[in-house]
Amino acid sequence: MSLRGSRLLTVSALGGALAFLGSPASAQVPKPAAPPPSFKSDDPTERARVHYERGLQLFNEENYDAALFEFDRAYELAPSYKILYNMGRIQRQQNNYAAAMRSYTRYLREGGAAVPDDRRKEVETEINVLKPRVARVKVTVNVDAADVYADDQPGCGLHAESLLCCAGSLLRCAGSLPGCTVAASPR
Numbered sequence: 001m002s003l004r005g006s007r008l009l010t011v012s013a014l015g016g017a018l019a020f021l022g023s024p025a026s027a028q029v030p031k032p033a034a035p036p037p038s039f040k041s042d043d044p045t046e047r048a049r050v051h052y053e054r055g056l057q058l059f060n061e062e063n064y065d066a067a068l069f070e071f072d073r074a075y076e077l078a079p080s081y082k083i084l085y086n087m088g089r090i091q092r093q094q095n096n097y098a099a100a101m102r103s104y105t106r107y108l109r110e111g112g113a114a115v116p117d118d119r120r121k122e123v124e125t126e127i128n129v130l131k132p133r134v135a136r137v138k139v140t141v142n143v144d145a146a147d148v149y150a151d152d153q154p155g156c157g158l159h160a161e162s163l164l165c166c167a168g169s170l171l172r173c174a175g176s177l178p179g180c181t182v183a184a185s186p187r
Contacts, residue, residue: 048078055086064090081110085123092126097133104130 041047055070068090075083088103104123108115115123 044077048074051077052083059086059090064093068094079110081107081114084110085119088123088126092130097130101127101130101134 051070051074055067055074058064058067058070068087071083071087071090075087084103084107088100088107091097091100091103104127108120108123
């Protein structure tokens, strides 16, 4: 699956608030690099818009790692379910099936009835393609309140019973507190 010619969601500012619009923008052949958008305020939604625009620019330059970083930062500053769709597309392209499935699932859950029917069908189809490529593992931790990291990414807290990982891959788990032991087994 190539991202060339695929669609990402676009963003624009309306009335000083960040509004994520559902109109798609086609990825295009990279153009000469324009100066990156810069921060003009300390407003989190304005900063999120700048990160999102950088993400689109980096995507068009086929710099998917950097684009994913910018989309992630935009989501942290001003969460919008529509950003999760873009993140899922890039993660799928990078063969990070577990991350793509998480992003797509969150997209559908957070977007709810606002997700257009055709986009919902597309994402549900993609999730069904990813399911056999993703494994669910049971996580056990011996220290209360320990944060669990899977492959150096926050995986789940003590109350979460499982996490997703790419099927057939080696999963490295670690806990955040001294003396913490983490065990992961197939679920």
